Amino acid sequence: MKKPIVNIVTLGCSKNRVDSERLAASLSHRYDIVHESEKKSDIVIINTCGFIGDAKEESIDTILEYAELRRAKKIKKLYVIGCLSQRYRKDLQEEIHEVDGFYGVESVQLIANDILSQELGVRSEELGYNHERVLSTPSHYAYLKISEGCNRRCAFCAIPLIRGEHVSVPMEDLLKEANLLAQKGVKELILIAQDLTYYGRDIDGQYHIVELVKRLLEIKEFEWIRLHYGYPQGFPDELLDLMNNEPRICNYIDLPLQHISTPILKNMRRGVDKEQTINFVTNARNRVPGIAFRTTFIVGFPGETEEQFEELCDFVKEMKFERAGVFAYSPEEGTPAYEMEDDVPEEVKQERVDTIMAIQQNISLETNEKRVGTTEKVLVDRIEGDYYIGRTQYDSPEVDDEILISVDSAELNIGDFVNVKLVKADYFDLYGEVIS
Numbered sequence: 001m002k003k004p005i006v007n008i009v010t011l012g013c014s015k016n017r018v019d020s021e022r023l024a025a026s027l028s029h030r031y032d033i034v035h036e037s038e039k040k041s042d043i044v045i046i047n048t049c050g051f052i053g054d055a056k057e058e059s060i061d062t063i064l065e066y067a068e069l070r071r072a073k074k075i076k077k078l079y080v081i082g083c084l085s086q087r088y089r090k091d092l093q094e095e096i097h098e099v100d101g102f103y104g105v106e107s108v109q110l111i112a113n114d115i116l117s118q119e120l121g122v123r124s125e126e127l128g129y130n131h132e133r134v135l136s137t138p139s140h141y142a143y144l145k146i147s148e149g150c151n152r153r154c155a156f157c158a159i160p161l162i163r164g165e166h167v168s169v170p171m172e173d174l175l176k177e178a179n180l181l182a183q184k185g186v187k188e189l190i191l192i193a194q195d196l197t198y199y200g201r202d203i204d205g206q207y208h209i210v211e212l213v214k215r216l217l218e219i220k221e222f223e224w225i226r227l228h229y230g231y232p233q234g235f236p237d238e239l240l241d242l243m244n245n246e247p248r249i250c251n252y253i254d255l256p257l258q259h260i261s262t263p264i265l266k267n268m269r270r271g272v273d274k275e276q277t278i279n280f281v282t283n284a285r286n287r288v289p290g291i292a293f294r295t296t297f298i299v300g301f302p303g304e305t306e307e308q309f310e311e312l313c314d315f316v317k318e319m320k321f322e323r324a325g326v327f328a329y330s331p332e333e334g335t336p337a338y339e340m341e342d343d344v345p346e347e348v349k350q351e352r353v354d355t356i357m358a359i360q361q362n363i364s365l366e367t368n369e370k371r372v373g374t375t376e377k378v379l380v381d382r383i384e385g386d387y388y389i390g391r392t393q394y395d396s397p398e399v400d401d402e403i404l405i406s407v408d409s410a411e412l413n414i415g416d417f418v419n420v421k422l423v424k425a426d427y428f429d430l431y432g433e434v435i436s
Contacts, residue, residue, distance in 0.1 A: 004076075006031040007041035009066075010136065011059050012049025014192050014228070016082060017136060018145040019108050020047045023081075024134035026112035035136035043077045043119070044069075048084035050162060053330040059084040067098035077119065079103065081111055083162045087333075105163055131177045138381060140415030141188035141397060142181045143228075146174055146212065150194040151202075152231070154258075155269045155337040156298065156329065159194055168199050171212055175219075182221035187415060188379060189216065190226040190396065197231045197239075210238045217248060223417060224379070224393060228254040232280040233271045240287040250393040253284065254294040260315040261308040264301055269336065281319060292394035294323035297356060300349030301329045302340035309352055316356060320363050323400050326356040361427050368401065368425035375435060378403050378420040380412050388412050390420070403432050410434040 006027055010020040023045065024033040034041060044066050048059035063080055070078040079101045085092060086104030093102055101118070103111045135142055149163040178189060191213075193199065200208025216225055227243075230253055243249045259265055262273040272280075284291055297316075299309060316324065328349035331338045378390040381397065387404040395401050403420060405412070412418060412434070420432035 003030065003032045004042040005034060005039065006043045006045060007034050007037050007039070008045045008047065008136075009036050009062060010047045011062060012047075012051065012055055012083065014143045014190070015145050015194070016047050016049060018133070018143050018192070019082070019105075020045075021133040021136055023047075023108040023112055024136075025132035026109055027115065028134055030116060033134050035134075041075060043079070043115075044075050045079045045081060045115075048080060048082035050082070050084035050087045051158065052327065052332070056084055063092070063096060063099065067096050070098040070100075079115060081105075086162050087158070131173065131180055133177070133181070135184065135186075137397070138414060139185045140379065140381075141190065142184075142186045143190045143192050144174060144178055144181070144216075145169070145192050146196065146199050146209075147193040151198060152195060152271070153269055153336075155267060155340075156301065156332065156335055158332040158335055161334045163194065166195060166198050166202050168202050168208075170203070171200075171208065171215065174212065175215055178216055178219055178222075182219050185415070187222065187417070188224040188226060189222045190228055191216075192228045194229060195231050196227060196229050197235050207234070207236060210236055210242060213239065213242060213249065217246060223248060224250050226250045226252055226393075226396060228396070230255045232257065232277055235280065235284075237283070237287065240284055243291070244288045251288055251291045252294070252394055252396065253291065254396065256296040258296065258298050259301065259308075259312055261304075261311050264304055264308055267303060267337075267340075268298075268301060278315075278319075292322040294325075294396065294400065295321050296325045296327065298327050298329050299352035299356060300344040300346075302337060302342055302344070304329075304344055313355065313359060316359050316363070320367065321360070322364075322367055322394060324356075324360045324363075325399075326353050326360075328353050364401070365425065365427045368427070368430055371422050371430060372425050373422065375419055375421045376403075376432075378405075378418055378432065380405075380414055380416045380418065382414060383407065390418075402429050404429055405432050405434060 008020045008024055010017050046062055049055040066078050069075050077100045078098060080099050081103040085102045089102045089104060147166055147168045149166045150160050151166040197209055200206055225248060257277060258268060258270060260274050260277060265273055331342050376392045378392055380388050380390040382389050386407055388407060390403045418434050421435050422430045422432045424431040
């Protein structure tokens with residue numbers, strides 16, 4: 001008998017993606033699972049984001065789109081889960097009646113059990129940590145979420161309100177999950193958390209991120225291990241040294257800095273000042289020559305003066321971060337910054353976003369042009385038109401630069417590692433030729 005089809009639509013960050021993949025695994029013995037598919041489905045589950053204004057708007061628009069399909073009886077059931085639902089469940093229930101169930105950030109196993117009970121009158125056999133995943137990424141890379149929540153109390157951030165305090169996943173559970181991913185053919189493992197560097201402290205008062213990475217390196221199927229969402233305060237030198245000495249750890253850190261002006265950092269409650277931030281970046285580059293940083297900044301935070309913004313511009317120009325994004329500040333209910341006067345006009349915020357991005361665009365082009373003529377190890381992600389699309393160790397999926405290789409120049413497979421000579425640079429992409 002043909003199984004009903006469940007389409008899981010995931011919005012927001014890679015941490016949401018992992019939750020969706022676990023939910024998919026919990027439902028897969030009763031349903032055929034598709035991720036964000038145009039294929040006709042019986043049930044749609046939307047995993048929402050409620051982090052910033054634009055993300056909330058995208059989540060609401062997506063819910064309304066599928067609510068219309070539910071109203072027209074083109075899908076049988078519609079469920080909404082995740083951060084937006086956690087924050088605004090009551091309001092959503094009152095306004096959007098086509099949704100059959102709203103869930104927040106409860107255990108995906110509990111959500112799966114509830115859906116199974118409603119739909120089929122059955123429950124999953126087991127509760128607890130869900131090691132199994134139905135991947136929504138290409139099979140050669142996957143994310144490993146090592147913790148939930150956050151103990152930082154940055155003034156602008158609603159994540160602790162939504163996700164709660166930092167809770168580390170026990171290391172043995174992570175290793176079991178990682179081994180299962182390796183068995184599925186995963187070659188690149190991307191570690192994610194709201195605060196990677198805090199891992200383990202809630203368990204026994206000690207930081208265990210270095211130990212975890214060392215244990216993961218024992219799984220030989222992983223050719224790359226990548227680190228996402230660190231924090232400058234408390235980032236261990238030992239981890240930097242391990243990165244430098246172990247070629248399977250990508251020379252890459254995703255480390256949101258948010259600003260550089262000390263008064264702004266203080267008002268943001270970041271726990272670091274300008275000098276500490278510069279010292280960390282300098283130390284990381286000294287310990288790991290050639291390391292690539294991905295960072296983000298917030299402009300238009302309450303009280304940000306023109307002088308403080310210029311200070312940020314000068315910092316970006318001086319540091320020449322390999323990858324950088326910038327967001328206009330948006331007030332989030334319940335956060336300390338929400339009580340501050342949002343005194344930077346929206347048009348000024350957008351001008352500042354555009355200014356920083358223009359600076360970064362030139363830095364990106366300069367950085368890429370310096371790479372022309374070098375040979376780098378590239379992981380092939382997909383085929384698009386006339387090109388294989390791949391990445392180096394300095395590039396994370398979906399957000400960073402890509403390497404384009406003509407399909408006429410070589411016969412490659414998705415998930416292959418190949419040596420590529422870079423021959424041409426653009427602002428955010430490079431072109432290469434396979435040499436072996």
